[in-house]
Amino acid sequence: MTINLLLVEDDPEIREIISDYFTEKSGGTFRLDSAPSGEEGRQKCLEQEYDLVLLDVMLPEVDGFTICREIRKRSDVPIIFLTARHQERDRLQGYHLGCDDYIVKPFSLAELYAKVTALLRRAKGMASNEIISAGGIRMDLFRCQVFVNDQEAVLAPMEFAILKILLENRGRIVSRESLLIRIWGYDFAGNERVVDNHVKKLRKALGEAAGQLKTVIKRGYKLEG
Structure with missing residues (x-):
């Protein structure tokens, strides 16, 4: 079974590192789609269904908080923020908008992978429980x-x-x-x-x-x- 993930991140190095790690670690089970801007990420969310979204906050064109708010109007897909914004108010804003986790850069790839797999297990069993x-x-x-x-x-x-x-x-x-x-x-x-x-x-x-x-x-x- 293929798990479709979306990574919305404007840093090409971070996109490449996460993509390579997840593909190798999952043995090809995870298929990671990516978007370098907020607008492209928003369009991808509208055009395709994903099993989980990894979302930066500070993005070109449309910020991550706005994208999260729009996703939550129509979907319960798990969302993890990956961001350099570490202030308490930013974390609380993320959780208030409905994210499932908030990870501050720099982060451990192994920890991120573990959080993603745990969220996916929970979502598959409780997707309809809002x-x-x-x-x-x-x-x-x-x-x-x-x-x-x-x-x-x-x-x-x-x-x-x-x-x-x-x-x-x-x-x-x-x-x-x-x-x-x-x-x-x-x-x-x-x-x-x-x-x-x-x-x-x-x-x-x-x-x-x-x-x-x-x-x-x-x-x-x-x-x-």
């Missing part, structure tokens, strides 16, 4: 909406990102360190108290369902339901 829920909480991943007992709860991007991770790990403890790394990145200079502050805001936004979000002393947080 809603994740726990108890009275329901999240529409591709419309970026959260509902509590069928009433919409307005969440800031940071709280949305935290809730998404907790929903995906429903019933399991998620450490503060894990939340920091996944949302803020390895190079974040702050401490774990920033997580506690945003969880406090999340509880307030969840209203009636706030009791589902449990604090596990010295370990982290767990979402029940």
Whole structure:
């Protein structure tokens, strides 16, 4: 079976390196199509269906955030951002728009390959599942909406990102360190108290369902339901 990937990246060296690595590593299973500009990448997404999209943010003509927003209006294809933009606001923007992962350059090819294969496995088994829920909480991943007992709860991007991770790990403890790394990145200079502050805001936004979000002393947080 051939897996069709799209790489939208304006650096020809990066395109060549990723293409060669993925082709060799997959034994030819991965077929990597590429686009050197945002406009060409957008056109390819309109003309052909892909199993996964690798997307730079800073692109000629059309930026990656715009392309991601347009893709999410009609498709749940996995999207991974590959970008030099490492600021917290950029990561949060990417997740808010519906990306599945956000990788900052320079990156490990082996790690990128592992993330791609893991996302593809999950997508093949859950392609039609656009809603994740726990108890009275329901999240529409591709419309970026959260509902509590069928009433919409307005969440800031940071709280949305935290809730998404907790929903995906429903019933399991998620450490503060894990939340920091996944949302803020390895190079974040702050401490774990920033997580506690945003969880406090999340509880307030969840209203009636706030009791589902449990604090596990010295370990982290767990979402029940």
